[in-house]
Amino acid sequence: MTALTETRKADRLKIATQVCNLLDRLKIDHAWTREGFVEGYPKAHRISVNAPRGLDLGIKIDGESCQPNVYVLCWHISSKVDTCLADRFGDINPHHFSKLTAVAYGLDGLLSHLEQKLLMALDGSAFDDERETAAIAKNGTAADRNARFAQWCAEETAKREAARVSA
Numbered sequence: 001m002t003a004l005t006e007t008r009k010a011d012r013l014k015i016a017t018q019v020c021n022l023l024d025r026l027k028i029d030h031a032w033t034r035e036g037f038v039e040g041y042p043k044a045h046r047i048s049v050n051a052p053r054g055l056d057l058g059i060k061i062d063g064e065s066c067q068p069n070v071y072v073l074c075w076h077i078s079s080k081v082d083t084c085l086a087d088r089f090g091d092i093n094p095h096h097f098s099k100l101t102a103v104a105y106g107l108d109g110l111l112s113h114l115e116q117k118l119l120m121a122l123d124g125s126a127f128d129d130e131r132e133t134a135a136i137a138k139n140g141t142a143a144d145r146n147a148r149f150a151q152w153c154a155e156e157t158a159k160r161e162a163a164r165v166s167a
Contacts (some may be wrong), residue, residue, distance in 0.1 A: 004107050007068045008034070012061050015043040015107055019059060022111055023049065026118050051121040054081035071110045075100040075117065081143050084135055086128040089120060097131055
């Protein structure tokens with residue numbers, strides 16, 4: 001039997017179906033944008049994964065990939081929550097503890113990686129509550145940070161408008 005490859009159109013559909021079947025089995029919220037519906041990637045399926053506690057991932061199964069069957073998986077925590085990843089989740093960003101980039105090779109590697117990480121998210125072992133508490137103490141809650149950012153954006157817009165008017 002020939003292995004599935006994202007370079008073949010029929011295989012891309014099968015790969016995306018297997019990924020979505022895994023997500024369905026684990027009861028993980030996701031959205032599948034089928035091939036041809038994303039303007040910038042006409043030969044790609046995109047699966048947006050929304051796991052527990054704001055853990056998100058985008059999976060691209062792209063027929064025009066420069067490295068076919070090599071999946072670069074950029075896990076991240078939504079800016080709307082305070083969740084921090086635990087070291088056991090993998091080689092996470094040590095600055096804010098909310099991102100991890102991993103690489104999976106082939107469909108089996110992709111499915112294995114997804115299952116491992118998503119089971120950790122489901123049982124809570126992907127997250128570090130002590131780290132989250134420390135981050136909130138240092139930087140405020142996600143709501144606080146988002147409010148400060150919105151205020152900063154408003155101030156910057158006002159500065160640009162004032163500079164434009166006076167020019």
